[in-house]
Amino acid sequence: MAKAVRSQKKGAEKKELKVNRILITQPRPETEKSPYFDLAKKYDLQLDFHAFIRVEGVSGKEFRKQRVDIAEHTAIIFASRYAVDHFFRICEELKVKVSQDMKYFCITEAVALYLQKFILYRKRKVFFSADGSMGGLQDVISKHKNEKYILPVSDNGKNDIAMHLIKHNIKYADVTLYRMVSNDIGEVMKDGYDLIVFFSPFSVQSLFDHNPDFKQNGTMIGAFGPTTSKAVEDNGMRLDIKAPAPNAPSMVSALELFLSAPKKK
Secondary structure, eight states, X not given: OOEEEEOOOOSTHHHHOSOOEXXXXXXXXXSTTOHHXXXXXXXXXXXXXXXXXXXXXXXXXXXXXXXXXXXXXXXXEESSHHHHHHHHHHHHHXXXXXXXXXXXXXXXXXXXXXXXXXXXXXXXXXXXXXXSOHHHHHHXXXXXXXXXXXXXXXXXXXXXXXXXXXXXXXXXXXXXXXEXXXXXXXXXXXXXXXXXXXXXXXXXHHHHHHOTTOOOTTOEEEEESHHHHHHHHHTTOOOOEEESBXXXXXXXXXXXXXXXXXXXX
């Protein structure tokens, strides 16, 4: 069952909005100070939270079977916070000491800054895509062709970064650190939503795993991250809200811009 928050605000503003009910495909924020709740209050929205996927980390034993020696590599590519979390989890579990000279290449600045939970952040060893796109990350990697990369991947086997590394003859080893597993979304999808917001391509896949014949019709779609946006469009859906963007670094700020924009009559 989705967890929801509804503002108590009344008035004419609600009638002017085309978006009243939004499904956020992530768990409900743990703190009531989340900006999502401020957004709900400001625009008199109903926000439902329901994680479409869950992440299951591989065990140390499974990791060893992949025969990848972290110490032999000079750089690692992070396309998500999940990859960051599970890389350092595996290192801790196996008592692997990561070299202080390891270089980190991240899909967005937000992921790069997230590294501060695990390392002493220094600009000379942390790099990220300037525009948060996969192409931007590939451009950065291409400037460091002589590194020997570790590429964390999911268990679905599809990875645009790997294709780029192969094309440019860049040395790398891919490792599976976690799996994405679809949650049961049957109950929540019985409700009608004006807008559904996705945060990973796996969440998009979960939607079609549940209903292969899903039709967007009038439902608006939001996506956070370049790979999520691509998954939405690859599945034939119209993308209405895209983040991050220069004027909207977060999904909340992207929603704010969308909701505050003059509505066409």
